[in-house]
Amino acid sequence: MKNLSFIDKVLYLLNSLAATLLLLSYLLPFISPSVVPVFAILSLFVPFLLIINLFFVIYWLLKLKRQFLISIIVLIVGWLFTPPFYKISSNNSSLNSDLKVMSYNVKAFDLFTKSKDSSNFSNGFDFISDKNPDILVIQEYYKSKKNKLSFPYKYIKLRSKKSQYGLAIYSKYKIVNSGSLDLDSKGNNIIFADILKNKDTIRIYNVHFESLRIKPNEENFGEENSEKLIKRVSNSFKKQAEQTNIFLAHEKLWTGKKIISGDFNNTSYSWLYHQISDNKKDAFIEAGKGFGKSFSYWFPLRIDFILTDKDAIVNQFLTLENKNSDHFPILSKINWKD
Incomplete structure (x- = not known):
């Protein structure tokens, strides 16, 4: 943080908030909305949080700053344990009996x-x-x-x-x-x-x-x-x-x-x-x-x-x-x- 400019410090704080919210969202599948209904609202913003965290990864990498680690770690955890946000390949086969x-x-x-x-x-x-x-x-x-x-x-x-x-x-x-x-x-x-x-x-x-x-x-x-x-x-x-x-x-x-x-x-x-x-x-x-x-x-x-x-x-x-x-x-x- 010491080597960051004022703007980068602000961005890193925002980055930390976005990464924390995304990490918390990984708990959503295990907590019923009947227990904590307000928390369930976060499920609607997970796609947005994924995009924001990906943006921060790219931003810090371009600046050659190790701050990219916070978002990349959270994104990797999500990639391992949550449904995919984006699918690269598809299956396009077909049978007459489908x-x-x-x-x-x-x-x-x-x-x-x-x-x-x-x-x-x-x-x-x-x-x-x-x-x-x-x-x-x-x-x-x-x-x-x-x-x-x-x-x-x-x-x-x-x-x-x-x-x-x-x-x-x-x-x-x-x-x-x-x-x-x-x-x-x-x-x-x-x-x-x-x-x-x-x-x-x-x-x-x-x-x-x-x-x-x-x-x-x-x-x-x-x-x-x-x-x-x-x-x-x-x-x-x-x-x-x-x-x-x-x-x-x-x-x-x-x-x-x-x-x-x-x-x-x-x-x-x-x-x-x-x-x-x-x-x-x-x-x-x-x-x-x-x-x-x-x-x-x-x-x-x-x-x-x-x-x-x-x-x-x-x-x-x-x-x-x-x-x-x-x-x-x-x-x-x-x-x-x-």
Whole structure:
């Protein structure tokens, strides 16, 4: 520190803070939000902290200063023990017998957005049809006559008899069983459908965990009072913890092949993800590439997931660009060993 200029001393203090926060974030998967809900907020900023610490490593190396060690050590610990922030290589193989699964938070198909050129406004329906998934799971589904989706089988669960909003599972394969976990939430739920593919019965979960109701494009995330914002987000994380326990209890009763997909409203550095992904494969980690960014924000947030059981083979994972929602659809090709 003695040989540093005043500006570098300030930067090193900021570097130390960023490194400490990132190191603390590694504890997130092991601490339930129901215990310390405020701490869970840190999971949303892990991607940002990773980028900041990488910046400091580069900065100190260019200046030939040993201060780079604090961030490089913390980043190495994260690389060894946490899910990857960025995937360099991908798997892009394919078999005719693959099950092609797409998960998409469609934001009510953006049906309420006014478009100047209505002739080019497809609400994402044509986009989905072009991708031709075998299984399509939709969050923030909206029941509308404009719906152009064509599948022989479907299971749709609306929030109530009077509501037009809910969750949906579309399938090219016969649905032999379906149901809803009926979470105690105004806008979020978990549903499932058991599909029959050849001789296999595969359970498809469509999950939409408690929303944080953050509007990133608005000042202060859309909340004038930051204390109210923190309290509201903390309460949402507590509710996510409750919903996670409900899901895990339900999932434990199914011992067959399964796919869990949907909008987690949390990152891969969270307790929620750690609990649900335990003993499973993350399709992005298995076959994806890049950041896997699934939420439209200025830094990479991967909050939409496709998980499979350990016996599955993930042959492809893609994050698809489509501007009809604040989420990007994700698609994976999945198979199982005979």
